Amino acid sequence: MARVSLKGVVKRYGAATVIPRLDLDIEDREFVVLVGPSGCGKTTTLRMIAGLEPVSEGTIRIGDRDVTDLRPGLRNCSMVFQSYALYPHMTVRDNIGYGMRVRGESRARIESKIAEAARILGLEPYLDRRPKHLSGGQRQRVAIGRAIVRNPDVFLFDEPLSNLDAKLRIEMRTEIKNLHRRLESTVVYVTHDQVEAMTLADRVVVMNSGVIEQIADPITLYEKPANMFVAAFIGAPSMNFLAVRLTGDAVELADGTRLPVPQERAAALAGFNGRSVMLGLRPEHMAGGEKGPAVVTLVPRTIEPLGPHTLVIGELAGTRITAQVDARFPCRPDEPTRITFDMNQMHVFDRETGKTL
Amino acid sequence: MKRGAVFLLCLAWLFVTLFPIYWALVTSFKPPPAVNGGPTYLPWIDFQPTLQAWIDAFSGIRGDFVRPFVNSTLIGLSATVLAVAFGSMAAYALVRYTFRVRLLAGVLFALLGIGGFLLFRDLGLSRADSLGAAFVLALAASILANRLPLPGPVLGNNDVVFWFLSQRMFPPIVTAFALYLLYSEIGREGVKALDTFWGMTFCYTAFSLPIVVWLMRDFFQALPVEIEEAALVDDVPRIRIFLEIVVPMARPGIVATAMITLGFVWNEFLFALLLTTSDWQTLPIFLSGQNSYRGDEWWAISAAAMIAIAPMMVMAVLLARLMRSGLVLGGIR
Numbered sequence A: 001m002a003r004v005s006l007k008g009v010v011k012r013y014g015a016a017t018v019i020p021r022l023d024l025d026i027e028d029r030e031f032v033v034l035v036g037p038s039g040c041g042k043t044t045t046l047r048m049i050a051g052l053e054p055v056s057e058g059t060i061r062i063g064d065r066d067v068t069d070l071r072p073g074l075r076n077c078s079m080v081f082q083s084y085a086l087y088p089h090m091t092v093r094d095n096i097g098y099g100m101r102v103r104g105e106s107r108a109r110i111e112s113k114i115a116e117a118a119r120i121l122g123l124e125p126y127l128d129r130r131p132k133h134l135s136g137g138q139r140q141r142v143a144i145g146r147a148i149v150r151n152p153d154v155f156l157f158d159e160p161l162s163n164l165d166a167k168l169r170i171e172m173r174t175e176i177k178n179l180h181r182r183l184e185s186t187v188v189y190v191t192h193d194q195v196e197a198m199t200l201a202d203r204v205v206v207m208n209s210g211v212i213e214q215i216a217d218p219i220t221l222y223e224k225p226a227n228m229f230v231a232a233f234i235g236a237p238s239m240n241f242l243a244v245r246l247t248g249d250a251v252e253l254a255d256g257t258r259l260p261v262p263q264e265r266a267a268a269l270a271g272f273n274g275r276s277v278m279l280g281l282r283p284e285h286m287a288g289g290e291k292g293p294a295v296v297t298l299v300p301r302t303i304e305p306l307g308p309h310t311l312v313i314g315e316l317a318g319t320r321i322t323a324q325v326d327a328r329f330p331c332r333p334d335e336p337t338r339i340t341f342d343m344n345q346m347h348v349f350d351r352e353t354g355k356t357l
Numbered sequence B: 001m002k003r004g005a006v007f008l009l010c011l012a013w014l015f016v017t018l019f020p021i022y023w024a025l026v027t028s029f030k031p032p033p034a035v036n037g038g039p040t041y042l043p044w045i046d047f048q049p050t051l052q053a054w055i056d057a058f059s060g061i062r063g064d065f066v067r068p069f070v071n072s073t074l075i076g077l078s079a080t081v082l083a084v085a086f087g088s089m090a091a092y093a094l095v096r097y098t099f100r101v102r103l104l105a106g107v108l109f110a111l112l113g114i115g116g117f118l119l120f121r122d123l124g125l126s127r128a129d130s131l132g133a134a135f136v137l138a139l140a141a142s143i144l145a146n147r148l149p150l151p152g153p154v155l156g157n158n159d160v161v162f163w164f165l166s167q168r169m170f171p172p173i174v175t176a177f178a179l180y181l182l183y184s185e186i187g188r189e190g191v192k193a194l195d196t197f198w199g200m201t202f203c204y205t206a207f208s209l210p211i212v213v214w215l216m217r218d219f220f221q222a223l224p225v226e227i228e229e230a231a232l233v234d235d236v237p238r239i240r241i242f243l244e245i246v247v248p249m250a251r252p253g254i255v256a257t258a259m260i261t262l263g264f265v266w267n268e269f270l271f272a273l274l275l276t277t278s279d280w281q282t283l284p285i286f287l288s289g290q291n292s293y294r295g296d297e298w299w300a301i302s303a304a305a306m307i308a309i310a311p312m313m314v315m316a317v318l319l320a321r322l323m324r325s326g327l328v329l330g331g332i333r
Ligand SMILES: Nc1ncnc2c1ncn2[C@@H]1O[C@H](COP(=O)(O)OP(=O)(O)OP(=O)(O)O)[C@@H](O)[C@H]1O
Pocket: A013, A016, A018, A036, A037, A038, A039, A040, A041, A042, A043, A044, A045, A192
């Protein structure tokens, strides 16, 4: 078990710089999730930690060793791939035991470790099957089994659940979380699914075009996003953004609607008076009807009942807005409806840089 | 309507391909008058079949049949095994590693190789010695030169593969003559290469390598790289990854390639004609000899031809089955 640290890591493919410069410290036994949109460099980062991809610049340390120039096999990592990457011609037993056999461990030890992994992952009935005859979830378990018998310093997961159906994904998510608690190991986990990131992680690393936008625990990420990218990426449905002008104790929308800002928020933003900024408010911080001082009129275009609550999607001052209202809130498409904003929960971003003010 | 037309075309093609085989087959059962007196087509109707040609063939009246058969089998199998083994390794390396060969370094190799040979020979070394010395010198110099930032184009993996294949593009007679000269030179140095098992095996291995590399490269390229990466992360040495993971995964491809290679070698005529004389004569040479052995005795030649193609027919059937069962292409997963 060990810390992982990336210092000034740069990755170029020919002339294209995929990761401009990345610093990341992962604590011992921490579960860190790398999340971001497709192509942002998550897999590349993971593969550089594993040693499958050389770094162009910078250093990578695992524990107290500098592993930057070490070949993958010597880094004592285990990797679980999105495609499972099981050895197709070997049984489950051989798949799990192959690495130990190559390292020349004793037969008895190999058998006992396979048995233990099979017990933990519920693979006992399948030990003599080939991967071809397993379901997706079972294959993923075999891949995880192959990873845990190594007793690695670090577990690396690259979107391990994205080939599973929704229900199985939630099950395996819980299993992976339990496994982490039980093995007390350092985990670096890559996903593009923000829910997976939030539910699994001790800390989430939000990446965008090779740059880390924010590193924080899930709640902080949700409550105090560092910038508009993180604010928009975390949370579903996504945060709403409105161009507004700060006028002391209120914000003014493009159509002239004034929304009063609570005292202490106004005080904190006093320095930006008169400035044009981006107002961010999550759908779940809105309510149907007139429940407070900040009320707007929204013309719903689409109404999506989800059961516990309903999403109202409409236009406000020329911007698309999604509001979350009570399931039984009366509203119909194209009939203007009143929506209350909880301005205590508002986020304010700089319009140019996107940074939180 | 369209299907019907396609079906008819297929039938016509089938007839074109099957008829020669049928012709050889029935001819081998014909008595001489049924051959010489104009065409006859159907046994028992046009002529009375006889086993005489086959009896003659197996009793050895028409020359020793067994020996070329054994030769062909031995040479074919060993050349196939060697070519597939080395060719697969080369193909794997070409798929998984990036090679960068500077054209100038290659030119340097050729210049030093030829020039060095001439120089060493003029300095009084024996031919074999100067050849060896020039080769080592040229190889060492070009490997070093490849590290330098020489100007000019840099060749990559595809160029290497093309270079392999290009050896099969010029007329084989060119290689065959060169090999004949090389073998007789080697023979003069005291190592018999002409008309030997090793001489033939070596030349057929070299002859088959380009095809093997080309075919196996496609099979390896189709394998998912993550499986090997999983093994790499687990600290499995490359050679074990190749032997214990890649080869089993590519086995259907290897089997198909081996069969195709064996077919090539089995049927090869030109090299065998130039490089063998008696001891290691192969079937195709023996067959062509049948023609003049006692004049045009077509029934005997047909029987011999049937014996020669029988193993290939068995193999073709096996290969077809393999392909039908999806083993060749969809073998992974
Ligand atoms: N071998 C390569 N050569 C050139 N560019 C590459 C190579 N591999 C990856 N890239 C580029 O690097 C960037 C990051 O790729 P990476 O696979 O790390 O993305 P990712 O975050 O894992 O995305 P996804 O969620 O789709 O898996 C992409 O823009 C990709 O095009």
